[in-house]
Amino acid sequence: MIPRVLSIAGTDPTGGAGVQADLKSIAAQGGYGMAVVTALVAQNTRGVRAVHRPPDDFLRAQLDAVGDDVVVDAVKVGMLADADLVRTVHDWLAAHRPPVVVVDPVMVATSGDRLLDAEAVDALRELVRGVADLVTPNVPELAVLAGGPPATDWAGVLAQAREVAAGLGVRVLAKGGHLVDDPVVRDALVDPDGTVVETVGARVETPHTHGTGCSLSSAVATLRCARGSWPDAVAEATRWLRESVAAADDLHVGTGRGPVSHFAGLWARGGTETPPAAAEVTEGWWRETAPVRAAIDALPFVRALGDGSLDRRAFDDYVGQDALYLREFARALAAASATAPTAAEQAFWAAAAEGAVATELQLHGGFLPPAELFDATPGPALTAYVDHLLAAVARGSHEVLVAALLPCFWVYEDVGSRLLPQAHDGHPYAAWLRTYGDQAFAATTAEAVRLVGEAAARARPEVRERMRAAFAASVEHERRFFAAPLGAATTT
Numbered sequence: 442m443i444p445r446v447l448s449i450a451g452t453d454p455t456g457g458a459g460v461q462a463d464l465k466s467i468a469a470q471g472g473y474g475m476a477v478v479t480a481l482v483a484q485n486t487r488g489v490r491a492v493h494r495p496p497d498d499f500l501r502a503q504l505d506a507v508g509d510d511v512v513v514d515a516v517k518v519g520m521l522a523d524a525d526l527v528r529t530v531h532d533w534l535a536a537h538r539p540p541v542v543v544v545d546p547v548m549v550a551t552s553g554d555r556l557l558d559a560e561a562v563d564a565l566r567e568l569v570r571g572v573a574d575l576v577t578p579n580v581p582e583l584a585v586l587a588g589g590p591p592a593t594d595w596a597g598v599l600a601q602a603r604e605v606a607a608g609l610g611v612r613v614l615a616k617g618g619h620l621v622d623d624p625v626v627r628d629a630l631v632d633p634d635g636t637v638v639e640t641v642g643a644r645v646e647t648p649h650t651h652g653t654g655c656s657l658s659s660a661v662a663t664l665r666c667a668r669g670s671w672p673d674a675v676a677e678a679t680r681w682l683r684e685s686v687a688a689a690d691d692l693h694v695g696t697g698r699g700p701v702s703h704f705a706g707l708w709a710r711g712g713t714e715t716p717p718a719a720a721e722v723t724e725g726w727w728r729e730t731a732p733v734r735a736a737i738d739a740l741p742f743v744r745a746l747g748d749g750s751l752d753r754r755a756f757d758d759y760v761g762q763d764a765l766y767l768r769e770f771a772r773a774l775a776a777a778s779a780t781a782p783t784a785a786e787q788a789f790w791a792a793a794a795e796g797a798v799a800t801e802l803q804l805h806g807g808f809l810p811p812a813e814l815f816d817a818t819p820g821p822a823l824t825a826y827v828d829h830l831l832a833a834v835a836r837g838s839h840e841v842l843v844a845a846l847l848p849c850f851w852v853y854e855d856v857g858s859r860l861l862p863q864a865h866d867g868h869p870y871a872a873w874l875r876t877y878g879d880q881a882f883a884a885t886t887a888e889a890v891r892l893v894g895e896a897a898a899r900a901r902p903e904v905r906e907r908m909r910a911a912f913a914a915s916v917e918h919e920r921r922f923f924a925a926p927l928g929a930a931t932t933t
């Protein structure tokens with residue numbers, strides 16, 4: 442289930458804090474983000490210039506528009522600006538009772554600008570007491586909620602957090618980000634009964650921590666839906682936030698204290714590419730190899746094989762090399778089966794291995810005396826092709842291996858199906874033409890194309906590129922293999 446998470450907060454047109462940060466943070470945790478705007482804030486990474494707050498009934502209209510239509514799994518509350526606004530949100534939350542409510546008691550921006558009227562603090566305290574499951578104050582906000590001076594060390598933070606948790610009957614996530622002399626950043630989840638779960642992580646050396654509080658609270662709200670436990674949600678959210686703070690220097694947004702990079706981890710692990718469709722990939726490879734395939738069609742060997750005029754010794758040379766090839770090809774197919782990610786692919790490649798070493802060799806046995814089938818001396822074209830396939834086996838990537846194997850199906854099916862109309866009962870090579878021009882071989886080839894295309898669509902871009910190169914190399918090996926018996930040039 443994808444948690445539907447509503448942020449009720451102010452805006453930051455530079456995207457680092459407020460609802461803009463919340464939406465990114467919710468998305469980064471796998472949630473669906475929604476936002477009701479409590480205040481339009483003209484601010485940037487250097488500070489706040491002006492605040493425009495909507496009329497109470499308009500705020501209520503936004504909240505109702507969401508509540509009347511969407512099941513809300515979690516709410517994160519941020520900037521509330523003044524006491525009337527706090528009460529409007531409080532009333533709505535009390536009436537709707539979303540399963541998870543996280544309140545970030547935003548009071549003062551990092552820049553020092555006030556984001557909540559001083560006289561609204563009592564109303565905010567009542568909202569926290571009445572409808573919050575978790576409140577996430579930084580050091581100065583914790584002090585305001587506790588009604589004391591800001592703590593100067595971690596022990597002081599924990600003491601105040603216990604006081605607030607017990608006094609308001611709410612879980613407190615006390616944040617140590619502001620204790621800048623501490624070489625580590627500590628967060629503590631404090632229950633009303635005094636239970637404390639601490640998370641500690643390295644402090645990232647960067648000025649760019651604008652919006653960390655907004656981002657953390659909305660991440661925890663989202664993760665609480667998926668993880669089912671507050672300590673698990675906090676542990677994951679702080680791990681994610683540290684990674685996002687560590688990448689903040691890469692963003693270059695603004696000249697003040699810049700935002701964190703909410704998707705840095707996702708980009709690094711998953712990239713930003715939309716995978717192509719399977720057929721798109723294989724059709725691209727096919728198009729790219731068109732010149733080599735045209736050169737195959739033009740080879741004297743292939744033309745003479747089609748019209749039956751091919752010298753029998755040249756054909757026997759070819760069959761002798763191909764018999765040796767098929768045994769090694771079958772070994773590579775067996776390796777593709779051994780490394781296949783699904784049972785269906787495993788079965789397909791295993792059946793293809795059996796087909797290569799049994800069925801196709803039967804065809805060759807019809808042309809050469811069985812005792813001499815494997816007597817040929819391996820030629821350079823055969824050796825190069827087999828080395829290419831077995832190197833793909835050795836490198837261990839199933840995807841690259843199957844891409845290297847594909848031309849042996851596809852090029853043969855392509856050549857076979859176009860030469861088939863020339864087959865007739867008196868044609869010396871009719872059995873060859875009928876084997877590769879056959880419907881059953883076409884069906885096997887189509888399945889191989891589909892499986893390799895799907896593997897390519899699933900693969901990371903760099904693996905897909907290696908697949909493309911392996912496929913193209915095999916098509917060229919096919920050309921050299923067909924060229925070898927008549928001693929044609931080994932380059933296109």
Ligand SMILES: Nc1ncnc2c1ncn2[C@@H]1O[C@H](COP(=O)(O)OP(=O)(O)OP(=O)(O)O)[C@@H](O)[C@H]1O
Pocket residue numbers: 458550551578579580616617618619626627628643644645646647650651652653654655656657679682683686
């Ligand atoms: N330099 C840092 N290195 C690693 N993590 C950090 C750093 N700064 C902040 N964090 C993380 O962000 C969380 C929130 O930071 P902080 O305590 O500064 O809250 P805040 O003041 O509400 O944030 P905001 O900047 O949005 O006002 C911290 O608890 C910590 O998990």
Ligand SMILES: Cc1ncc(COP(=O)(O)O)c(N)n1
Pocket residue numbers: 450451452453458459460482484519520547549550551552556650651652653654655
């Ligand atoms: C709308 C809004 N909400 C919250 C903050 C606090 O974030 P920070 O302390 O990082 O400036 C902010 N600046 N703007």
